[in-house]
């Protein structure tokens with residue numbers, strides 16, 4: 001396999017998210033996000049970690065962009081912290097926050113790196129959460145204001161925009177299970193959050209197109225291929241429900257197919273939040289779709305998970321010996337299966353893989369991190385992307401998750417996903433062997 005097999009114009013990059021790397025959580029006028037608050041609650045995050053400092057990217061962005069450059073990385077996907085630019089969620093703009101992102105964007109451009117912005121990667125201003133967050137329909141106006149500020153300030157230089165990062169992850173983990181910020185659980189939070197998140201993609205997508213007609217607009221969706229634990233009817237039905245929630249819930253309304261209510265009865269409750277005109281407003285013709293995939297899942301029927309009546313069977317329980325630090329099976333063909341599923345939808349715009357990568361236990365020895373498993377993971381997944389391209393699928397790019405080890409949400413700093421190793425005591429960076437490998441691949 002050779003990089004040029006992908007074509008000259010194939011986009012290669014890395015991705016990060018504001019809360020996971022920036023730190024400076026209370027600096028230069030930044031407001032609090034739901035993650036700043038959530039991480040302070042005992043027992044919510046493994047080892048009670050938080051991201052007050054994280055990778056200190058707020059102060060180290062120049063060095064980190066230099067590292068990217070030294071690795072021949074030409075595209076950088078990052079997110080904007082909403083409370084850093086609008087500390088009160090709406091209203092007064094924090095000029096220091098705007099200046100920070102301008103610096104990041106300018107530095108990228110000077111170093112020959114194209115910036116790709118994700119508007120929302122999960123760090124909602126806490127003040128907006130206090131007013132209901134994603135469960136309050138007013139979020140559509142709040143988000144429009146935040147997006148306008150970003151478009152007006154960064155749109156002259158940034159030509160690639162993504163509205164949301166993985167809506168099923170932040171509505172599911174944040175408003176259904178309570179495992180992520182803001183820690184709410186139950187259908188009465190989940191359903192309105194789902195509907196407003198879906199509507200926001202079209203609403204903000206249209207806004208970007210209107211204000212920046214030349215920009216390319218997308219949004220990102222997670223996907224894991226699923227298999228039933230056995231062919232018993234109850235497991236197959238459980239799989240249908242889990243798949244509808246995890247893999248179809250957000251992409252299908254965007255494509256004009258509506259919510260997959262036929263598969264999960266509880267989704268009928270979404271009607272309660274629908275206003276006249278919503279049905280049409282849900283669909284939006286994005287310029288591209290960001291697909292994020294890491295593994296596959298085995299599903300079984302379960303009484304423990306209300307409404308979905310299904311749960312995931314951990315890899316070890318089905319005999320998989322080696323998994324990643326997240327306890328995810330390494331299964332490269334899932335990349336191909338995921339791409340194929342997206343490709344098979346009618347009217348699917350071009351696809352970018354906006355996240356793919358793996359956390360393994362890394363060890364530093366003599367200033368080196370020999371992370372061969374990650375190299376093999378990336379290589380095998382990239383091979384599957386090529387296979388998909390050769391099958392005729394319109395796939396335009398691939399972003400590794402992630403540039404450097406960072407705050408992995410509820411798992412704290414334990415899982416290390418980076419191409420660059422970060423010592424969280426000293427902030428020292430070491431490019432791992434996987435980072436060198438990616439650098440060579442790109443050179």
Ligand code: BGC
Pocket residue numbers: 017020165166169222292355401408409
């Ligand atoms: C998220 C990232 C996260 C990664 C690994 C994705 O769901 O977008 O923020 O770190 O997966 O769990």
